[in-house]
Amino acid sequence: MNKIVKIIQREYLTRVRKKSFIIMTILGPILFAGLMLAPVFISKIEDTSERQIAVIDSSSIFDYSKILKEVTLLNTYQLRSDLVKINSSVLNESDLFKDMAMQLDAIVVQRDENMVENIKITIKNTLAKLQLKDLISFKIADSIYNRHALYYEVLIREFESIRGKIPNDGNTRFVYIDMSIADAKKAIENNMYYAVVFIPQNILASNQIQILSKKSFPLGLRTHITGSIERAVENHKMIEAGINIQDMSRIKTKIHAQTIQITESGETKESRSEFAMMVGYISGFLIYFAIFVFGSMVMRGIIEEKSSRIVEVILSSVKPIEIMFGKIIGVGLVGITQFALWIVITFSIVQFSGAILRTPTKIQEIQPAVELSNSGSMQTVELQQQESEPSMAVVFDAISSINFPLVLSLFLFYFIGGFLLYGAMFAAVGSAVDSEADTQQFMMPITIPLIVAIIVMVNVMNNPDSNLAYWFSIIPFTSPVIMMVRLPFGVPVMDVVFSMLMLIGAFLAMAWIAAKIYRTGILFYGSKASWKDLWKWMKH
């Protein structure tokens, strides 16, 4: 007994004193925080360059300038013929009308905010010039202006309200232009535009657009564009079907769900499945990660003893099973130490940053957000007004709403149980090979259940009470990961107890098998062991 303590001590101390351990302990929480912040930084880096995407819209759903052009051209003729009716000598001023038509065309192509004003001014200027030449009176000019210019205001407003929009996304801006596809290609080559979106005239029927770009086009941006166009096309079709705009915006619905969990003590509390998911995901993944890292640490330690031939000296002093378990326990304690330090450091960081984030706003007592009141036959749900985006204070409160002592203590149990179970397997593999390179063939039974657990994990997060979730949280090879994922959602006590007992039982069985393999394998040198050998050693 005294000797196994000595072995545990050595295994523990040599590892804890290693520089790599100390570095990992400090770096772990920082890396973890970095991992969470990385997407923010990456998106910042990506968005520094401003991108312009040109849109060529032949359908006029997004860009009505073509229609507007035709309208202004027609209007110019109309204006002219109206004036000719009043004074036929206006006929001689065709240059003036040509100028006006060109100016209006340029204004429409410009498509800027001052379009309406500029159109009005252009028409006013033309009329003023005619007035100066004494071809028309002020009164007539005014009435013609009212008839032909003010009408644009209404027209453009109307166009604007039904046109489809591709909103700017981050630093990507969309501009509408009129050019041929060939010119567009040239423009892309000259880096005038990041990309060109071509919307064909028959978009309503074909549902096809083209995106031309020099580099491969980012998926997110593509989804943004197709999404915007889909919405516009749908709206257009609805208008065609006779649904007006007011109805359309009324019909559009988005449901906000508030999920309420009734706990065993009868209280109601708002369940925050996102946070439960997050806690479940993190703890499940940490167990997976820990089993791999510390399990292979056990395996490497055993291979080291075997290949350096120190093991026979030790075998002459202690029993094989004592060496094996001394190592597994020693490494397990290293793992617990590392995790304890990680948790302490991470929590201090969270507490610290939480304190900083909370101080400016008054700390609010979060009451149970929902009260179920039973008034006769009518059940009304009173919703407390909630901010649409949760503030950091709410996030911290949600985090503290999870039963952390329970999660932590079960994390410890499943870490220890899972590690012991897999550690015994890793130890058996380590004893059967001469070098780390030979471990490959025996790793399958270790890696497959763990990988299956990770695959099932996503499903379990979405559906923590399914049969799949239940069985995988009972089967000892996956329960350390899957039970941790289920736990934050609330798990019946019976399930947890059953799962724990199964894990303990599986560990005892595996320890017995591993000890048998270890005893023979550790002094087996030279020829490569096979599965058949392992089977024989086990039975021997």
Place this chain on the structure above:
Amino acid sequence: MHTLIAENVSKSFINHKALDDVSISVPDGAIFGLLGPNGAGKTTLIRIINQIYAPDNGRIIFNGNPIRPDDVEKIGYLPEERGLYKKMKVGEQALYLAQLKGLSRYEALKRLKYWFEKFEIQAWWDKKVEELSKGMAQKVQFIVTVIHQPKLIIFDEPFSGFDPINANLLKDEMIDLKRQGSTIIFSTHNMSSVEELCDHVALINRSKKILDGRVEEIREQYKTNTFQIDFAGAINGDFNQNPEIQVVKTEPFGKLTRITVNLTEALSPNDVLKYFIQYVDIHGFSEVLPSMNDIFIRVVKQFNQN
């Protein structure tokens, strides 16, 4: 009194029989040589004595009682394939291994200090094993084998891999340990070291013991009536006439000449002397006992033929 007795020990592995009904007796204070070709089963027997393996049949008697798990603390073992933790410091490692043999930390430190001083290796205490040469590591390995002053010390092929200086040191230490009352078992191919050190030997071949006993007795038993005669000057006449005396070899021996002769059973050494005095001026006369090497080869060959 015997420190160790192996009684009818058999051990089978999955594919072969490693030991077949082997019995040996190692007397108190003896240096016992365990001889045999590679793969004969020596290491298996040694591992059984060290309780690394359990025998299928037979038993081990240690100090008069069937061997118990605690007895590992009274046995020191230097395996054939020996190693140390490469990344661990020498002193720390020696301390660890000594404590695994049941010494208290204090006692282990005290004794290590003595041994490190004796071998003049105090400067290595804080060095990592990977910084040591092979010869240096061997000294450390030897120290941790004997640190707990075991009653029985087992060396498996101790001279393989040792450089001559360390091999000599080891021989001296073995004699020293014997003088202090330890019993030593060592397995070896090196027959000269057997003649030099061993009181007793056992020869194992193909998992069976085929010979054992005191070294002198074995050599006596296998002697071939061979004698050496050293003489000076010329030979008067021809001494190759007696059919009972066969001259095997004639060679110069310093200023003298040495001849080696084989006799038939009927002749005594005195007869030989009388015979040769007629022809040469004798300066020396001695019987040649077979070397352990010769006996080893002879017995193994004979056994393999049967």
